[in-house]
Amino acid sequence: MSVVEVEGLRKSFGEVEALRGLSLAAHEGEILGVLGPNGAGKTTMISIVTTLVRADEGTVRVDGIDVRTDPAAVRTRIGLTGQFAALDDNLTARENLTLFGRLLKLGRAGARERAAELLAEFDLLDAADRRAGTFSGGMRRRLDLAASLIGRPRVLFLDEPTTGLDPRSRNSLWAIVRRLRAEGTTIVLTTQYLAEAEELADRIVVIDHGEVIAEGTADDLKHRVTGAVCHVRVDEELMPRVEELLSSRWQVSRSAEGLVVPADGSGTLVEVVRLLDAHDILVEDLGLRRPTLDDAFLALTGQATGS
Amino acid sequence: MTSTADTGRARASFATDALSLTGRHVRLMSRRPSSMISALVLPLVFAGLFLAVLGRPMERTGVDYVQYLVPAVVIQAMFFTAISASIWAAEDASGGMIDRLRSMPISRMSPVFGLLGGELTRAVASIAVLIGAGYLVGFRFEHGPLWAVVFALIALGWAAAGCLAYLVLGFAIAKVETVQVVGGLIYYPLLLVSNLFVPARAFPDWLRPIVENQPFSRIADALRAVSTDTTADPAGTTLLAVGWTLAVIALFAALAPRAFGRTP
Numbered sequence: 001m002s003v004v005e006v007e008g009l010r011k012s013f014g015e016v017e018a019l020r021g022l023s024l025a026a027h028e029g030e031i032l033g034v035l036g037p038n039g040a041g042k043t044t045m046i047s048i049v050t051t052l053v054r055a056d057e058g059t060v061r062v063d064g065i066d067v068r069t070d071p072a073a074v075r076t077r078i079g080l081t082g083q084f085a086a087l088d089d090n091l092t093a094r095e096n097l098t099l100f101g102r103l104l105k106l107g108r109a110g111a112r113e114r115a116a117e118l119l120a121e122f123d124l125l126d127a128a129d130r131r132a133g134t135f136s137g138g139m140r141r142r143l144d145l146a147a148s149l150i151g152r153p154r155v156l157f158l159d160e161p162t163t164g165l166d167p168r169s170r171n172s173l174w175a176i177v178r179r180l181r182a183e184g185t186t187i188v189l190t191t192q193y194l195a196e197a198e199e200l201a202d203r204i205v206v207i208d209h210g211e212v213i214a215e216g217t218a219d220d221l222k223h224r225v226t227g228a229v230c231h232v233r234v235d236e237e238l239m240p241r242v243e244e245l246l247s248s249r250w251q252v253s254r255s256a257e258g259l260v261v262p263a264d265g266s267g268t269l270v271e272v273v274r275l276l277d278a279h280d281i282l283v284e285d286l287g288l289r290r291p292t293l294d295d296a297f298l299a300l301t302g303q304a305t306g307s
Numbered sequence: 308m309t310s311t312a313d314t315g316r317a318r319a320s321f322a323t324d325a326l327s328l329t330g331r332h333v334r335l336m337s338r339r340p341s342s343m344i345s346a347l348v349l350p351l352v353f354a355g356l357f358l359a360v361l362g363r364p365m366e367r368t369g370v371d372y373v374q375y376l377v378p379a380v381v382i383q384a385m386f387f388t389a390i391s392a393s394i395w396a397a398e399d400a401s402g403g404m405i406d407r408l409r410s411m412p413i414s415r416m417s418p419v420f421g422l423l424g425g426e427l428t429r430a431v432a433s434i435a436v437l438i439g440a441g442y443l444v445g446f447r448f449e450h451g452p453l454w455a456v457v458f459a460l461i462a463l464g465w466a467a468a469g470c471l472a473y474l475v476l477g478f479a480i481a482k483v484e485t486v487q488v489v490g491g492l493i494y495y496p497l498l499l500v501s502n503l504f505v506p507a508r509a510f511p512d513w514l515r516p517i518v519e520n521q522p523f524s525r526i527a528d529a530l531r532a533v534s535t536d537t538t539a540d541p542a543g544t545t546l547l548a549v550g551w552t553l554a555v556i557a558l559f560a561a562l563a564p565r566a567f568g569r570t571p
Contacts, residue, residue, distance in 0.1 A: 050410045072319065075412040084403035088331065090338040102327045103413050105318060148407070 001028045002061075003155050003186040004049060009058035011044055011210075018044040020210040021058070026155070026188050031181050033201025034190040035297070041210040042190040043083065046159050049188070050080045063154055079153035083160050085144040089133030093124055093143050096132055097150060104151045118146040122176065138169025145176065156180065158189040162196060174200060194294050206300055214300050221296045229295050230268050232276075233258030233285040242281060246272070253298045260295065263288055321414040328408075328421020332395065333428050342391060346429045347436050350384035354437065357504055358444070370506065371535070374449075377441040378530030379503040381462050382523060384433040386498060389469035390490045392426045396477025397486040405478075405567075419478075419567055423470050430466040434459055449536035457541075458533045461548050465526050468555035475559050479566040497523050522551040 004026040011019040019041045026032040036042050047053040049060050051071040060067045062074045087096050094115050101111025119128045122142045127135065132143060141161065148156060158177070162170040177200055181187055191197050197204045198218040206214040206221065214221055234242050243259055246252045249271070250261035263269065269288055276283055336342040357376055365372040399405045399418065408418045438446070448455040473490060480486045500510075500517065502524040510518045518524060529548035532539035 047406075050406075052406055052409055072412060075410060078410060080407060080410040082403045082406050084401075084406075086403035086407035088335055088404070090335050091331070095334070099327065099331050100407075100411070103324055103408075103411060105320070105323070144403075151411075 002026065003028050003063055004032075004188060005059075005061040006045065006049065007059050009045065009048060009060065010056045011041075011048060011053070012056060018210055019048075019055070019058075022207065022210060022212060023058075024205045024212060024215070026186055027203075028186055029181065029184055030202040031177065031187045031189060031200050033197035033204040034188065034207060035192070035194065035197045035201075035204050036190070036207040037192055040207045042192075042207065043159055044210075045207075046080070046082075046157050046188070046190060050078055050157055051075055076151070077154045079148035079151065079156045081145050081148045081156070081158050081161060083163065085140050086147065087132045087140065087144055090131055092129045092131055093119060093135070094128045096143065097147055100147050100150045106150070114150055118149065122146045123172075136169070138165055138172065141165060141169065141173055142176070145173070149180075153185070155186045155188065158187060160190055160192065162191070162193070170196075194292075194297055206297065208300070214296075221300075222291060228263045228265075228288050229260050229291050230263040230272055230288055231255070231257050231260050231286070232272060232283060234276075234281060234283055238281060242276065245275060245279060245281075249275070253295075255294055255298075258285065260298075319412055319414040319417075321417060321420075324413040324417035325420040325424060328417055329424030329428070332421055332425025335395075336391075336425060336429060342429075345387050345391060346384075346433050349387060350380050350433055350437055351440055353383060354380040354440065361504065365505070373441065373445045374447075374535045375506075375531065376504070377437060377446045378458075378527050378534060381434055381437050381530065382465065382503060382526055383498060384437060385430060385462060385466040385469055386494055388426050388430045388433065388466050389473040390487075390494065391429070392422055392470040393473035393477035393486045393490050394483055395422055395425075396474045397481055397483045400478050400481035401483065416564065416567065419474055419563055422474055423467065426470045427463060427466060430463055430470075431459075434462055446534075448534050450533060450541060454533040454541060457545060458530055461526065461529050461533070461545065461552075464549065464552040468552045468559070471556055471559040471563065475562045475566040478563075497521065501527065503527050522555070525551050 002025040004024075006025065007023045009019045009022040010017075022041065022045060024032070024034070034042055034045070044053065048055045049062065049067065051067050051074055054068070063077045065073045065077070067074050088099075091099070094112075097115035097118055098111045101114050102108070104111075106114055116128075119125050122145070124139065124143060124146070127139060132140065135143065145158075145161070161177070162173055165173065174196075177187060177189070189196075189200060201218070203215070203217055204221060205212055232242065232246070239259070243252055243254070246259060246261055250268075253260050261268065261272070266288065269286070272286065273283075336346070354376060357380070358372065362372045362376075365375065396419075399422075405418060409415075448458065476489060477486050480489065500514065501521055502518055507515050507518045507524070525544075526548050528539065529541075529544040531537070532541045532544040
């Protein structure tokens with residue numbers, strides 16, 4: 001059953017078309033990864049689904065309820081962790097959570113109890129009575145996430161939850177997201193990091209320029225790119241020159257490991273070696289491999305992701 | 308999961324939501340030293356400065372300057388309150404707080420009223436401090452306690468109108484620095500081109516109609532008429548002040564949902 005159904009969503013801001021007929025669905029109990037580069041329309045989509053912004057066209061249903069006709073009912077079923085932490089720096093962690101509990105009508109005692117529960121669950125008990133402004137980036141994210149879970153939402157929307165986090169905090173947040181799914185929460189997560197989508201999402205929707213350009217599991221998407229790729233690594237100083245050289249013959253992209261060109265069997269490998277050798281360029285690493293999700297994303301959008 | 312049972316209880320209630328958010332705002336202000344200083348100390352500093360600079364020359368022209376000045380610094384403090392409201396609104400709107408509140412099942416306008424409630428609490432404190440200090444240097448309510456209450460209500464009404472206007476500004480602009488600049492551009496001319504600190508007759512002839520009729524002067528007229536025993540009619544000037552207050556409130560109450568809903 002689909003808990004979130006988005007159909008034919010359109011939204012323009014002045015001249016800019018942020019969403020151009022976007023459709024997607026998140027099924028009960030899954031983590032849906034919405035992957036796309038900056039400006040793809042991820043945040044606009046989240047804002048519409050969470051009742052913050054009205055769509056120009058299209059329908060959105062959350063738990064079967066139309067966000068346009070009954071936004072108030074939708075709000076009782078969702079939790080939102082946006083890109084900016086929704087916390088008061090001069091309130092303690094406990095005060096922050098208690099405030100949201102009061103607003104969700106848990107009552108004075110109920111709000112306090114729920115806050116204590118979440119502080120324990122998110123490993124924040126030691127810092128419970130410190131002001132949120134003194135927290136590290138990772139702790140702030142955890143507290144912000146805890147705040148969006150006070151009402152035990154059926155669907156949790158996470159808009160780029162790990163942007164700017166160090167690897168350890170990121171891993172601990174990932175563990176929390178997995179635990180929430182195990183407890184039955186449906187999660188819609190936007191990200192510009194392939195590793196994150198691959199790591200967490202049961203299904204991935206790739207969006208670009210306000211449209212869905214691919215959909216499936218990480219494996220499905222990888223299979224979209226057939227054949228192999230040839231990767232080349234040279235000294236950092238030589239990179240621009242090598243990129244230029246290779247660009248004359250192939251469509252080159254940069255990745256974490258260096259430069260990548262689509263390979264047509266081992267012939268491409270030999271040609272790359274010859275070309276670089278003819279220019280006396282010393283290669284640090286070179287080889288053929290199967291495409292990664294990164295390569296799939298590049299092939300689909302024509303641009304690199306944030307990873 | 309117990310999800311439906313728990314979230315089913317969440318119902319928007321204007322009074323509860325606005326009260327919870329007022330509590331939040333008062334707590335936040337009390338923990339920000341700059342907020343406390345601008346509410347309690349800054350108005351006193353201005354009062355002292357104006358008294359020192361203008362006190363003697365004004366007394367020489369026959370004006371009881373302490374009686375004249377207390378209403379002015381009260382209005383100035385209400386302006387500080389409004390500016391504070393706009394900055395908090397811009398902070399909430401530019402961070403994630405407003406998005407979270409708007410995605411929650413709470414009364415739509417309660418975040419606006421939470422800020423308003425907090426600022427009016429602050430305004431009460433400012434008025435109390437200024438009147439207390441005024442009493443120490445000779446200010447008196449010459450028409451008695453009933454009119455003293457009217458004095459406080461006019462000031463608070465004007466604070467509410469100013470806060471509402473500045474909240475609209477804060478939510479619409481949603482950038483703290485810009486809000487401060489725009490807020491200042493409104494504040495200085497309205498405060499200084501008025502009869503707040505010097506009588507209208509001190510201004511050039513061509514400017515005098517503006518000075519006498521602009522709303523801040525009208526509020527000052529009313530505060531002076533209800534506090535000081537002169538020829539001015541307390542009831543008439545009060546009615547005019549109430550009219551201005553209601554007009555400003557009506558205008559910005561109409562704009563508020565738009566400014567608040569527009570927040571990116």
